[in-house]
Amino acid sequence: MEIGLHVKSSKVNVPKWQEDLMLIALNQKAKEIIGLKNQSTGAVVKVKRHGHKFLLVYGTGRHAVDSSKIEAGFGLRVAANVIDAEALKGVDTRAIAGSGRSQVVSMPSAGSLHRLGIEPTVDLVRYLEGKPPEEIGTGIAGGDSLRLTMKSFSYTSLPQKLDEVVAAYESREYKEKFPFLDYFTRVPRTRGELHSKLKAKVDELLLSGGEGVDFMNPDSDRLASPDRFLLKWGRKSLQVQGELSRSVILEVMSRWEIPDPMRSLQVHAYFDGIEKPVKTSLMPYVVTEIELGEEVYAPCSGAWYRIDKDHLxxxxxxxxxxxxxxxxxxxxxxxxxxxxxxxxxxxxxxxxxxxxxxxxxxxxxxxxxxxxxxxxxxxxxxxxxxxxxxxxxxxxxxxxxxxxxxxxxxxxxxxxxxxxxxxxxxxxxxxxxxxxxxxxxxxxxxxxxxxxxxxxxxxxxxxxxxxxxxxxxxxxxxxxxxxxxxxxxxxxxxxxxxxxxxxxxxxxxxxxxxxxxxxx
Incomplete structure (x- = not known):
C-alpha cells in the first residue's frame, strides 16, 4: 500500500460580514468584532491499494479534489450494498423531472425509504445514510464519495478496511434492496461522442429560447451552496449574486452572442470561507431532458443519466x-x-x-x-x-x-x-x-x-x-x-x-x- 500526503491552509482573512456587524455593535464590542479572522485548513491523503486509488480528505481538503476524477456513485453503491433496507437514516435526492427540485431528508431513528417519503420512480437517489453491519462501522453514508464512521481508526488497519470497501462496491446485493438505483444509469465520461451530442442538443434548446431547460446548484454530496458566481466567456465576465437562473443565462448568451454555451461559458462558484472558486462549465447546473434516438437522457449535477428501458x-x-x-x-x-x-x-x-x-x-x-x-x-x-x-x-x-x-x-x-x-x-x-x-x-x-x-x-x-x-x-x-x-x-x-x-x-x-x- 502506498500513501502520500498533501496539506494546505488558506491565508488568514477578514470575514466579509464583519462590516455588517459593525453597524449594529455597541462600542464595547467593537474591538472583539474587528479582531475576527477566517482561516480554513484541509488535507488529502492519497492511498494506492491493489490497483485502486483512494483519497482520504480532512477539513476543506474536499475542495482540492477534482470531482471529474471521482468514481461516479462509488459511495452510494457501497452504502446501498451494506445498509439494511429498513435501517436508513438519511437520503439525498434530486428530481430529474420538472425543475430538478432537490431535498435532503433525515430521521432520528433508522427506517425504510417509504418512511423517508421518497418516490424513487421520479427522484434520483444520490446519497444514502444508515447503519451498516458492526464489522463495517457504526455509520455509513455515500454519494460519489464515501463517509465511514468507526469507533476507532488506525492507519495500520486501513488496508483491511479498504479491501472491505472494495468488496462492498463490487457486490450486487443492492439490486434486491434498492432496485431503483438502476432506473437512472450514469453515462460514463469515456463516451465522449455521446456527451458531445447531448451537450449540442442542450445548446440547440438554449439558442432557440431555452424552453425545456432550467438551472440549479449541483449540490451533490451535501456540499454548501455557492453564495455568488462569476460567469466568464473569453475576456468577458459578469458577477451573479444568489442562484443561477435561465433568464440570467439567456441574457448573457444574447449580450455576448455565445454560439456554444455548454462548451465555452465558464462558471466560477464562490463558497463562503473558501479562498478560491470552484471552476466548471455550465454543465453541472443544467436541468433538462434529451431524446436521442430511442433513448432518453437527463443531466443531474453535471453527469448524464440514461433512463432504464425496463423502467421506461x-x-x-x-x-x-x-x-x-x-x-x-x-x-x-x-x-x-x-x-x-x-x-x-x-x-x-x-x-x-x-x-x-x-x-x-x-x-x-x-x-x-x-x-x-x-x-x-x-x-x-x-x-x-x-x-x-x-x-x-x-x-x-x-x-x-x-x-x-x-x-x-x-x-x-x-x-x-x-x-x-x-x-x-x-x-x-x-x-x-x-x-x-x-x-x-x-x-x-x-x-x-x-x-x-x-x-x-x-x-x-x-x-x-x-x-x-x-x-x-x-x-x-x-x-x-x-x-x-x-x-x-x-x-x-x-x-x-x-x-x-x-x-x-x-x-x-x-x-x-x-x-x-x-x-x-
Missing amino acids: SNLQERVRSIPDLTGDLSLRSWVSGAEDEGEYNLEALAGNDHVVLDKSLFYAKGGKNLKVEICDLLTKRKEMICVKKMDRSSPTLSHLFAQGSVSARLFRDNRQYRGVVLQHLGRLVGVPRVGDFESWKVVFAIATDRPGRIADSLFFFSKVNLDLAVRAIHGAGLGVALAKIDLIKPGSIPSPRTAIGGGRGASGPRGDRNENLRLF
Whole structure:
C-alpha cells in the first residue's frame, strides 16, 4: 500500500460580514468584532491499494479534489450494498423531472425509504445514510464519495478496511434492496461522442429560447451552496449574486452572442470561507431532458443519466392503461398562437352538458393565498376536465397533473370543497349528489400537435408526473382519464373528429370568469 500526503491552509482573512456587524455593535464590542479572522485548513491523503486509488480528505481538503476524477456513485453503491433496507437514516435526492427540485431528508431513528417519503420512480437517489453491519462501522453514508464512521481508526488497519470497501462496491446485493438505483444509469465520461451530442442538443434548446431547460446548484454530496458566481466567456465576465437562473443565462448568451454555451461559458462558484472558486462549465447546473434516438437522457449535477428501458417500458404500460376519452368528449381543436387557454376553454365543448370553471377559484380557510382551481370544465357526467397545452417544458404539465391530484384529494377530504363542486354541478342537473367517489373522474385534456394517442405523445418526465398523479387520484377514490386536443396552426382545417364534436358553434353554461367562490 502506498500513501502520500498533501496539506494546505488558506491565508488568514477578514470575514466579509464583519462590516455588517459593525453597524449594529455597541462600542464595547467593537474591538472583539474587528479582531475576527477566517482561516480554513484541509488535507488529502492519497492511498494506492491493489490497483485502486483512494483519497482520504480532512477539513476543506474536499475542495482540492477534482470531482471529474471521482468514481461516479462509488459511495452510494457501497452504502446501498451494506445498509439494511429498513435501517436508513438519511437520503439525498434530486428530481430529474420538472425543475430538478432537490431535498435532503433525515430521521432520528433508522427506517425504510417509504418512511423517508421518497418516490424513487421520479427522484434520483444520490446519497444514502444508515447503519451498516458492526464489522463495517457504526455509520455509513455515500454519494460519489464515501463517509465511514468507526469507533476507532488506525492507519495500520486501513488496508483491511479498504479491501472491505472494495468488496462492498463490487457486490450486487443492492439490486434486491434498492432496485431503483438502476432506473437512472450514469453515462460514463469515456463516451465522449455521446456527451458531445447531448451537450449540442442542450445548446440547440438554449439558442432557440431555452424552453425545456432550467438551472440549479449541483449540490451533490451535501456540499454548501455557492453564495455568488462569476460567469466568464473569453475576456468577458459578469458577477451573479444568489442562484443561477435561465433568464440570467439567456441574457448573457444574447449580450455576448455565445454560439456554444455548454462548451465555452465558464462558471466560477464562490463558497463562503473558501479562498478560491470552484471552476466548471455550465454543465453541472443544467436541468433538462434529451431524446436521442430511442433513448432518453437527463443531466443531474453535471453527469448524464440514461433512463432504464425496463423502467421506461413499465411506465409506458401504466400510462397506456389510462382510459382515453378523446372520442367521447370531442374537444374542439386548439388554434396555436391565436388563442390562449382561457379563450379555448370557453368553447372547448359543444352542447349544454358542461360548465366552464377556468379561473373560478376555491379559497380554503386561511385566506386568499390558499386557493385551488377545481378544474377547467365540469360535465354533467361528473368529469372534472383539466386543460393544458403541451410544449417542451415539462413543468407546464407537472402543474396540470398537480392540479388534478390536489383537486381529487380535496374532493375526498374536504366537505366544503365537495359542496362547492356540487353547487356548480347543480347548474347542470336537478339534484346534484356526490354518490360514489368512483363515479367522479379527473380528465387531463392535453393539446399537442404530436401524432398518435396522447399516452404515446407525452415526454418521459411528463409521463412520470402523470403516473404519480394517477396514483394519488386513485388513492382518493376517483377515476382518471386522458383526452387529446388537436393543436393546429391558424388557417388549418379541423380534424373530422373535432368537426363531428360540434366545432366552435354552441357552448354550454359558462362560469363567470370573475366568479370566485370564497370559503372562510
